Amino acid sequence: MDADGFIQTTDLTKVYFSGPAQVVALHGVSLSLGRGRFLGVAGASGSGKSTLMNLLGGLDTPSSGSIHLDGKLISDRSKAELALLRRHTVGMIFQSFNLVASYSALENVAFPLLFANVAKKERTRRAAELLHTVGLEGRDHHRPAQLSGGEQQRVAIARALVNRPAVLLADEPTGNLDSKTSEQIVQTLHDLKAEQGLTVVMISHEEALLREFADELICLQDGAVLSHEILRARP
Amino acid sequence: MRASDYLEHAWSNLWKKKLRTFLTTSGVVIGIGALVCMFAFGQGIQQNIRDQFEAMDLLNYINVSPRHGGAPTPADGDPDAQPRHTAPPPVSDPNQEVTVLDDAFIDEVLQIDGVEAAFPEMRFPAQVRLGDKEQFTLVQVVSSKGCGSGLIQLRAGAPYTSDEPNEVILSDTLLRRLGNTKSETAVGTEVEIRTITLDFSVASLMRMAFSRGDQRLPISDRRYSFKVVGVVERMGFGGALPIRSDVFIPPGAADRMRKLVLTGVSDLFQPAEKLAGYSTVTIRVASPAQVATVKAKLEERGLRTFALMDQLAEMRMGFVIMDMFLLAVGMIGITVASLGIVNTMVMSILERYREIGIMKAVGATDGDVQKIFLFESGMIGLLGGVFGLLLAKVVSFVINEVVNGFASGEGVPFIQYFSFPWWLCAGAVAFSILVSLIAGIYPTRRAARVDPVVALRHD
DSSP, X not given: OOTTOSEEEEEEEEEEEETTEEEEEEEEEEEEEOTTOEEEEEEOTTSSHHHHHHHHTTSSOOSEEEEEETTEXXXXXXXXXXXXXXXXXXXXXXXXXXXXXXXXXXXXXXXXHHHTTOXXXXXXXXXXXXXXXXXXXXXXTOOGGGSOHHHHHHHHHHHHHTTOOSEEEEESTTTTSOHHHXXXXXXXXXXXXXXXXXXXXXXXXXXXXXXXXXXXXXXXETTEEEEEXXXXXXX | OOHHHHHHHHHHHHHHTHHHHHHHHHHHHHHHHHHHHXXXXXXXXXXXXXXXXXXXXXXXXXXXEETTXXXXXXXXXXXXXXXXXXXXXXXXXXXOOOOOOSHHHHHHHTTSTTEEEEEEEOEEEEEEEETTEEEEEEEEEOOXXXXXXXXXXXXXXXXXXXXXXXXXXXXHHHHHHTTOSOGGGGTTOEEEEEEEEEOOOHHHHHHHHHOOGGGGSOEEEEEEEEEEEEEEOOOTTSSSTTOOOSEEEOHHHHHTSOOOOOSOGGGGGSOGGGGOSOSXXXXXXXXXXXXXXXXXXXXXXXXXXXXHHHHHHHHHHHHHHHHHHHXXXXXXXHHHHHHHHHHHHHHHHHHTHHHHHHHHHTTOOHHHHHHHHHHHHHHHHHHHHHHHHHHHHHHHHHHHHHHHHHHHHTTOOOOOOOOOOHHHHHHHHHHHHHHHHHHHHHHHHHHHTOOHHHHHHOO
């Protein structure tokens, strides 16, 4: 673990109530990740991977424990403050791409800039530039249904990066892709991390893929950290 | 998000669901159209009434009478018994000050700022005979000054030059009834005016005692010869106040006539001092805006006043009630339309549930989400308001044309039944937007409360 972590969680616990039943999704997760590092999170279904991702992205709040991002406590922030965190600091990509079906690739990428008060011209310029970066030049006006799974995920990556975040959270980004495309997507994430100094947290049940690209790997089991490996030391 | 972005985003989303937007907006269009039509009809009626009042020059006049309701001449109707223009003897009750409407009062009134003219209202019933034809009418006494002031529009002849001669001005309407269809030729001819008077002479009392029917009343008549000096065209309601009669004579000639002048049965029981002066004086002010000020000054003197402006104010209250009723009826359509908006917005939110999750994942606050949907709702209102207004204009045009088409066959002049003042047009659009925003509150709050974690997993 990184001693002065850019992302740091302490005794992170999340308990859900499903009717009368109490479900402990995460239990006492503590981790620390340095700036510009690539953390892979592996684990079986129901191990708490997505819950961890939602807590780090501020989409959900922990039942107990704390989350620090760049030294600032974010786990006690209001919903509006967490929205601003996602707007400016954290980019997220998902297994099911989560693109707006009625928007073109360009509009999807530019979508977050709408909430950041960026002028339309600038939104279009930055979105087009990012589509080019992820290798989708010429596909600006295609709708998600007209793109392959890999291309859709690239659009999602471009969208996650359009606000120039410091952290990229990827929740099973290869879950709906074939192995070749999966490798290309993770390679893209890895390259972006290297080029832009992004801190990447990627969830996947494909441990081998994570071992190939991640700097560190944690395995979750029943909401707790089972193991933590440093795969690549800091340069 | 910028306002322009909200608008563009809202329009873009509505455009993507054209049919649903069209159907929902149609509901608002019909609701607003019906409401505006009804309001415009109410406004049209009010406008027509106002225009008629103004066209007839009725709003500039104030009728003044003593608070006790005195009559213009003594109760016995004999002008010789008590001079017409003299002030009454002091009243017995020192607390009851009576302002007498005499010539001095008229001179005082003319000094009030804004007063253009003041005329005593004095009328008496009489039979007017021209040749072998006779007509019953009310004779109005108008001074030569008033007659020459332009308030009587003569179509032939000239106004009488003083208050004394036995000269008369007749209306062409009366002349027609008297068999003279070429009213111009009547100038210079002689007419006979027969008045009714109370007669308590011995002969009259004997006749009353020994005869039947109308001969049992102590009434006799007097005949006076007058020379026609002018012909006036009588206007619809009788022309500008106070000139609304078929026969005008000068006050000097009226003084010499024995006549019965009663404004009501109560006059018979009034003490003589209360019956001194004119029963009513009509005052013309320069503009309707000055009516209230002049009225207040007159009322300070203990006089009773009446102005059609007051009636108009009462009518306005009636119009407000009518508008409220029309609003209540129109609100039925608006309520149905707003339920349509609620339904559309709820459907839209359910369909875009995942999109809401995406919005939140990329940094939209609950407020941003709420505003996005409120703008959509408001845009439905804007479209509904604008097209509803257009619909109301079209419908009112058609109704106007059809009704006037039928009415013109009956000789009724063209009437604009609907009026669309600017505030109604602007208010209709604003109201439509407001109603749509209110209708959008529940769905948009629901959208804002969407849990992004759940929404992002939503299929």
